[in-house]
Amino acid sequence: MRNRLLTLIMSLALVTATGVAATASDVGARDPVGRFLARMSLPEKVGQLFVTQVYGADATAPSTADAAANRQAYGVDTPAEVVARYHLGGVIYFAWSHNLDAPRQIATLSNGLQHAATTSGSRMPLLISTDQEHGVVTRLPAPATQFPGSMALGAARSPAHAFTAAAITGRELRAVGIVQPWAPVADVNVNPANPVIGVRSFGGDPRLAAGLTAAQVTGFQQGADASAAAKHFPGHGDTATDSHTGLPVIEHTREQWQRLDAPPFRAAIAAGVDTIMSAHIVVPALDPSGDPATLSPRILTGLLRQELGFPGVVVTDSLSMAGVREKYGDDRVPVLALKAGADLLLMPPDLDLAYRSVLDAVRSGELTEARIDTSVRRVLALKQRRGLLADPTVDVGAAERVVGRTAHLRIAQAVTDRTVTAVRNDAGLLPLAPVPRSVLVAGWNSATARNVPVLAERLAARGTRSTALPTGLPSDAAIAEATAAARAHDLTVVLTRRADPAGDPGGRQRRLVAALLGTGRPVIVVAVGEPYDIAYLPGVGTYLATYGTAPVSMEALARVLLGERPPSGRLPVTIPPADDPEGVLYPYGHGLSW
Structure with a gap:
């Protein structure tokens, strides 16, 4: 009897042990994030919280200058060594760090960096990112x-x-190994003097911004398996200070914040956005401490996490920006951001200092390892959701076939054709009669987009005799040259950008437009940035807005000017008079057609 009882007990023990082992295996299969996290050391976990730039077009063979830049910033020569040394969670690409040249090169760089990440330290793949908002913030060059x-x-x-x-x-982006576009911008631009958001915003109406923010979150994540990032929480749309160079203070009441700033972020969260980026702004109604939102537990944890219910990754805006560095030292900022509720720390000005500061904070007890684990788990879950844990590499050959394919270019033009807005057409000058004429294209020009010559080329392709005269912020000599040229042409199209006193303190664009109007020849003014310029340009009877300088925008403008298609864009902001920021010169939704 006793032997049978012992046998039964041993059998039950074996069954139980086998069941426990099977359960543990099942848990590991169901929770690969937990499995990865459990094998990481503290330095590897901390590294997962940092995203920074690396210098060079190749992961292991940067140019001499780029190797020197890596050595100065990180103490090693190659981008791959930077990734391995700090166990980085992510890398951000820029043209100025020489990461973005051509699709094959970018894809090869991405694969090289992923190899470095997955063969060293925690063997955890990278979140590779760039700022691809389009418009004024566009990183991936043509042929993209x-x-x-x-x-x-x-x-x-x-x-x-x-x-x-x-x-x-x-x-x-995914074709070249970039997972995070750091878009869309969810800020509601209710301040015409905003120096940092402006045309990066969908507009001044929170319902419009909310709808388009949600659409882009869904487009990135469901349409491309890319990781959207709504920015800049709690809302950077009503400021006259650039957080790159100062610390903006937004005086919205909490009720105003709920009504104006919150809707796009609520919509992004409802759409399942992976990431929300914090803003380096002070909002006293949300946190009276004077700390920027990036360092505010009340805003990142109390408001974003608890009140709005955001479960995903919170990333800081660049920690190199002045707005987050005014109050605390570079050793304290990353620690305070984590204490506030951030998960990813973007571009600290001194990565080694920031990395060591977080490690020291854990070792001293200011931060617990459990707090680090919470953020690392969110970061790893995002990587799993976007398929990086399975395979982070890309097909280099396919990158060239996907980026800038003809179908994509055709769709981009069709989308852009619907954006041009006609604000004034007092004399019925537009559309231009389809007969040969001479047209001077002058005014503000982007060196990268070359919008003045591109517009002239697009008009010339349709039979006009076009002359391009980029003047930028014109000198007196340039104004005189443009005025003389205007007298020799049938009409002038002059492009302006930020012609308000803040954007053009010397009034040079305003003087150029006045001089062109003084010739008595027809003048068409086109704002290629924010549409507010008309308030500062008295006497202009024909005025359009493209909101951008890209070639697709210049092609769309040419089509509208020559009557190939009617303008169908409507103002996404209210244009106030120059002397009354609360007044209405042209209302939200205004737009002419023909």
């Missing part, structure tokens, strides 16, 4: 498809087009 920026999409009023722009952008 260029869409108009957010405010242009706001003028088009089409969630479907916003979705499509994000989906195509995301697919091209």
